[in-house]
Amino acid sequence: MTVQVRLKVGLAAIAVGLAAACPSSALAAQSFDGTLRAVITDDLHHGRGSTDYRLESNGRSTPPLPTGVIEADDGARVTVTGTREQGHIVGDVRSRQAAARAAQGPRSLAVMLVAFEGDTRAPPWTPEQVRSRLFSDTSSTSAFFAEESYGKVSLVGRDDAGGDVFGWYTVPDVPDPCDQNSWTASAVAAAKADGRDLSAYDNVMFMIPREDCKWAGKGQLNGGTSWINGELTVRVTAHELGHNFGLHHANTLLCTAGGTAVTLSDTCEGYEYHDPWDAMGFYNPIRHNHGWNLERLGYLAPSNVRTVEASGTYQVRSALAESAEVTSLKIPRTRKADGEVVDHLSLELRESGGVFETFSSGHPATTGLTIRLTGVGAYPLSTHLLDTRPGTANYFFDATLPPGQTFSYGGTEIRLVAPPSGGRATVEVVIPLPRDTQAPAAPSGLKAQRSAGGVELTWTGSSDNRGVSGYEVYRDGAVLGRNAVASFRDASAGQGAHAYEVAALDEAGNISERSEPFVLPGVASPAPGATLSPDAPPVVVRDLSAPRVRLSSRRQGRRTVVSVSAADAGGIARLALKIDGRRRKVVRGPRLRYSWSLRGVRRGRHRLTAVAVDRSGNRGFRQSVFSLRR
Numbered sequence: 001m002t003v004q005v006r007l008k009v010g011l012a013a014i015a016v017g018l019a020a021a022c023p024s025s026a027l028a029a030q031s032f033d034g035t036l037r038a039v040i041t042d043d044l045h046h047g048r049g050s051t052d053y054r055l056e057s058n059g060r061s062t063p064p065l066p067t068g069v070i071e072a073d074d075g076a077r078v079t080v081t082g083t084r085e086q087g088h089i090v091g092d093v094r095s096r097q098a099a100a101r102a103a104q105g106p107r108s109l110a111v112m113l114v115a116f117e118g119d120t121r122a123p124p125w126t127p128e129q130v131r132s133r134l135f136s137d138t139s140s141t142s143a144f145f146a147e148e149s150y151g152k153v154s155l156v157g158r159d160d161a162g163g164d165v166f167g168w169y170t171v172p173d174v175p176d177p178c179d180q181n182s183w184t185a186s187a188v189a190a191a192k193a194d195g196r197d198l199s200a201y202d203n204v205m206f207m208i209p210r211e212d213c214k215w216a217g218k219g220q221l222n223g224g225t226s227w228i229n230g231e232l233t234v235r236v237t238a239h240e241l242g243h244n245f246g247l248h249h250a251n252t253l254l255c256t257a258g259g260t261a262v263t264l265s266d267t268c269e270g271y272e273y274h275d276p277w278d279a280m281g282f283y284n285p286i287r288h289n290h291g292w293n294l295e296r297l298g299y300l301a302p303s304n305v306r307t308v309e310a311s312g313t314y315q316v317r318s319a320l321a322e323s324a325e326v327t328s329l330k331i332p333r334t335r336k337a338d339g340e341v342v343d344h345l346s347l348e349l350r351e352s353g354g355v356f357e358t359f360s361s362g363h364p365a366t367t368g369l370t371i372r373l374t375g376v377g378a379y380p381l382s383t384h385l386l387d388t389r390p391g392t393a394n395y396f397f398d399a400t401l402p403p404g405q406t407f408s409y410g411g412t413e414i415r416l417v418a419p420p421s422g423g424r425a426t427v428e429v430v431i432p433l434p435r436d437t438q439a440p441a442a443p444s445g446l447k448a449q450r451s452a453g454g455v456e457l458t459w460t461g462s463s464d465n466r467g468v469s470g471y472e473v474y475r476d477g478a479v480l481g482r483n484a485v486a487s488f489r490d491a492s493a494g495q496g497a498h499a500y501e502v503a504a505l506d507e508a509g510n511i512s513e514r515s516e517p518f519v520l521p522g523v524a525s526p527a528p529g530a531t532l533s534p535d536a537p538p539v540v541v542r543d544l545s546a547p548r549v550r551l552s553s554r555r556q557g558r559r560t561v562v563s564v565s566a567a568d569a570g571g572i573a574r575l576a577l578k579i580d581g582r583r584r585k586v587v588r589g590p591r592l593r594y595s596w597s598l599r600g601v602r603r604g605r606h607r608l609t610a611v612a613v614d615r616s617g618n619r620g621f622r623q624s625v626f627s628l629r630r
């Protein structure tokens, strides 16, 4: 069985290397075999994650061009088949072997404590503290997985039943300790010299105390290795093990229609890590993974998951305790022409209990229905919590659908019939019939052009038996967004080359085949004096740092003047100000001033949020609370 990894890559070095060995026409499809490496880096303080993909082939390691979140497993043997265009290969990456899922049962974990030569500070943790946090205390990382997996998974040592924590080992100082690849081999060698065989473990976790590194953790996606920096918490360690077990991030989706906040539309922005009720978000206290992730982890029984294909009333129970009842309802949203479901609206109910699911009485997660957009395809592997009470001051902390209220999208209606009781609830679902099953034709004539505002995309509209409702746009294999008409502006494109595609949607959620890709060349200029042959790849300059954002407010009588500024080495593309979750002002540039009239504004606390996006799409944000006392 092959798993298609929908990644468009530019494998510049390999393309050039092969061209020398095997001259062929520039547009002939070619195949390249290699091993895919996928490591996710979590900068939890800035709320920014990034995934580093590399293809290792014939001793060469080639980073693909900037990619979004894609489904790919670390260590997978892949074949890239594509055509050479402008010095890159544009094509699909297929896994030649279905990746093995993380096995259940007691998983052996080795924790390595690593310090750098010349660092004279006292170690921040003792091995005993680490053992207790990871393996043995009642709220340990092992206890977390045991609780949410109904005892199917726990973390154990091989040498010591209480947990294997090795070190501190001192490794030679390196120019960039934040690059874990530069010292991990030294740490493994130090352990080996100490008689520890790390290859015998299911998972290995390296821990370093480096305040100068911007990340709190890194984890191989569906691999065995993680790296923790500076924070000895269940929040970070369970999150990185979650990546090892095959999970990506739990995000939120903020949508608007005609400038007004709505639950779901085709104009949405994702916020990475912002789902408060999943371990793949970044909130403390850590919560169990939600149903879609629990299913992916293999913790649910087949009877726990129900796909809703017809109108009716459905019972749902919280997944807190193991049962044979339905705990996860999935309503298909988008389908391909062959009927394959691309994404779902996933519904669940939470219940207070255990060590980690301690919700206060009347908490929105336990009194309403949680709705997420989930699925490989639209937002591959990652999930997006929807806000059914958009625009309220409580951001996503009250995102659930209250009893009696109806959520409608594309003709589908969802209603919680009565307040949940005893962790159970009844959900009424209306699905329009007869269902249209015919997908639109694939769009054609896609073109992309750089402009001052980003990259402008245009294409020829599609036809459909009932009518096209919109288009979905992809950059380098990942979804960029949707639009109702046959054009799109990509405001966050990087300087490098990109492969764009577009697909058409109809009202019923049928999605067409993707268009032929359009490859936009990179714009960075070569170093002075360098000469590039026509076949050489463009020089790819990636700005990887987030903008720094400052936010201040000053009361002036009946108004408050809010000032926001942002700075970034690569330049600021746009700056936005939100008050209580509602967008108030957006500018293209590094400075924003907003005069906020306090007339009619209620007394109490109001949340000001400034978001800056740099020209490479990195995002920085700053929040402050404004208290209005009159």
Ligand SMILES: [Zn+2]
Pocket (backbone or CB within 6 Å): 040, 041, 042, 049, 239, 243, 249
């Ligand atoms: Zn992460």
Ligand SMILES: [Zn+2]
Pocket (backbone or CB within 6 Å): 436, 437, 438, 439, 440, 464, 465, 466, 467, 506, 508, 510
């Ligand atoms: Zn149709």
